[in-house]
Amino acid sequence: MINPCSGPLRLTIVLGAFIGVMVGVGANASDAPPVIVAVVDSGIDYHHEDLKAIMWVNIAERDGIDYVDDDGNGCVDDIYGCDVRSLVRSNLGYYPGLGGPDYEKDRYMRPDGIGHGTHVAGVIGAQRGNGIGIDGLADNVRLMAVTFINPGNSAYMADAAVAIRYAVDNGAKIINCSFGQRYVEPDVFYQLQDAVTYADAHGVLIVTAAGNFGHDLDATDSFFPASLQRDNMITVAALDAEGGLWKHSNYGLRSVDIAAPGTHVNSTVPKGDLSLFRKLYDPSGYMISEGTSVATPRVTALVANLTQQYPNVGHYQIRQMVLDQAVSNPALAGKIKRGASIAHIVVSGIGGVTP
Ligand SMILES: [Ca+2]
Ligand SMILES: [Ca+2]
Numbered sequence: 459m460i461n462p463c464s465g466p467l468r469l470t471i472v473l474g475a476f477i478g479v480m481v482g483v484g485a486n487a488s489d490a491p492p493v494i495v496a497v498v499d500s501g502i503d504y505h506h507e508d509l510k511a512i513m514w515v516n517i518a519e520r521d522g523i524d525y526v527d528d529d530g531n532g533c534v535d536d537i538y539g540c541d542v543r544s545l546v547r548s549n550l551g552y553y554p555g556l557g558g559p560d561y562e563k564d565r566y567m568r569p570d571g572i573g574h575g576t577h578v579a580g581v582i583g584a585q586r587g588n589g590i591g592i593d594g595l596a597d598n599v600r601l602m603a604v605t606f607i608n609p610g611n612s613a614y615m616a617d618a619a620v621a622i623r624y625a626v627d628n629g630a631k632i633i634n635c636s637f638g639q640r641y642v643e644p645d646v647f648y649q650l651q652d653a654v655t656y657a658d659a660h661g662v663l664i665v666t667a668a669g670n671f672g673h674d675l676d677a678t679d680s681f682f683p684a685s686l687q688r689d690n691m692i693t694v695a696a697l698d699a700e701g702g703l704w705k706h707s708n709y710g711l712r713s714v715d716i717a718a719p720g721t722h723v724n725s726t727v728p729k730g731d732l733s734l735f736r737k738l739y740d741p742s743g744y745m746i747s748e749g750t751s752v753a754t755p756r757v758t759a760l761v762a763n764l765t766q767q768y769p770n771v772g773h774y775q776i777r778q779m780v781l782d783q784a785v786s787n788p789a790l791a792g793k794i795k796r797g798a799s800i801a802h803i804v805v806s807g808i809g810g811v812t813p
Contacts, residue, residue: 462780490769493598493762494584496508496539496625496633497755498618499575500800501568502603503728504538504557506576506743508584508591512603513538516555516628524559527552531628535559539603540628542620543613556603571609573727573738577747578636579603580726581755582762591744592724597760598766602630607637613754615646615682619653626660631765631773633657634758635666636751638681650683658690661773667750668695675710685713690773692761692780695794696720696753702789707750714794718785722746722752 494514504513519537521529526535533540535558546567547553554560554567561567570576579601584594604625606617618637625633642650657664667679684693695717696704703709704720724746730739738745757780764776771779784796 470514482732490598490766492598493596493632493765494602494628494630495596495599495758495762496602496621496630497575497579497582497605498604498606498621498625498633498635499570499578499637500572500607500609501541501556501570501575501605502538502579502601503569503573503576504603505569506580506726506728507563508588508743509576509579509601509697510596510727511585511588512583512601514600514629514720519555519558531624536628538569539605540621540624542617542624543606543608544617544620545608545614550787556605568609568728569603570605570728571737572607573730573745574607574636575603575605576727577725577745578634578736578751578755580744581723582634582750582759583598584726590609591726593652595756596762596766599759599762602628613637615642616649618683619646619649622650622653622657622664626657626662627806631662632758632761633662633664634755635664635683636711636754638667638669638684640669640671640681642682649684651686651688654683654686654688654691658773662690663761663773663777664688664691665754665761666691666693667754668693668714669711670696670706670749670751671708672706673708675708675713678709679708681708684708687713690777692757692777694718694750694754694757695790696750700789701787703793704748704750704753709790709793711792711795715781716757717787717790717794718753718756720750721748723748723752725752 466556473572518529533553536555537557540731583596584592586593604621605615606621666684673679693715695714696707697717697719717734727738727745
């Protein structure tokens with residue numbers, strides 16, 4: 459999560475939680491094409507054993523020419539997604555793509571510099587039934603990585619707006635935003651809002667984290683993009699292991715739509731050194747974390763499964779179907795809309811199996 463300061467913004471990682479409860483909607487993949495889900499975050503480790511098969515692949519770039527924007531979408535060599543960080547762009551002179559030579563040859567440009575996006579990605583869609591690692595919650599998705607968070611946990615929220623537009627332009631139907639910032643400059647506010655409106659106009663739902671400060675977003679604080687509260691957004695709080703509101707989760711009767719499990723969530727991370735400060739890396743390639751960042755992709759997965767199952771239903775109706783699946787939870791009364799959570803919704807499948 460991004461916290462308040464201007465310029466490059468310090469992030470606070472917000473991961474977490476385990477499984478067993480909310481699961482897929484049982485679309486069973488069938489012959490329907492996969493739903494493209496964008497993870498706007500710190501990147502995705504597209505080499506990961508449990509993710510590589512479900513990465514979105516831009517064929518024109520995979521089969522194209524290095525350092526050429528083969529499909530003319532504004533990002534060079536974006537095989538698995540794009541890195542829209544403005545600082546990177548200014549150094550290279552173009553937006554580099556994940557999977558392209560910049561990422562394959564430059565050891566400083568890791569597919570995911572902090573592991574946060576990779577963890578989020580695994581919760582949504584880690585390859586199911588392959589006998590390794592974990593099973594993601596979504597049945598049939600392709601994950602698009604859109605990077606805007608720096609390896610040092612800082613980010614520009616204006617880049618998040620660019621990231622959302624890239625995701626929409628390249629076919630994502632759902633965008634996971636497990637990040638936020640408590641204050642944004644007016645110009646950045648409008649850039650973000652315009653990007654969310656752009657997504658809305660293209661029938662794209664955005665699932666956002668409520669944040670991890672334990673604050674009431676109605677009364678004392680804002681958290682963007684969640685606080686934009688648009689019709690194509692779903693804002694997610696985190697539940698603890700007992701089904702109550704996780705102690706650090708933000709909430710808000712008007713601001714927060716739904717809650718999902720957010721503690722002891724096992725998911726994918728880049729294989730790396732445990733000693734790396736504040737990085738979600740682990741030699742095993744898996745790690746348990748907590749927070750609204752991991753509650754959010756659970757809801758994203760549910761949106762993906764419903765989108766798969768009802769391909770001709772509009773995004774507002776899909777959103778309503780998600781909210782209607784929430785069950786009344788007395789522990790959340792007065793805290794989030796309708797006091798409901800999806801903690802106990804199980805339709806089919808199992809998510810987040812420990813490796
Ligand atoms: Ca391109
Ligand atoms: Ca290319």
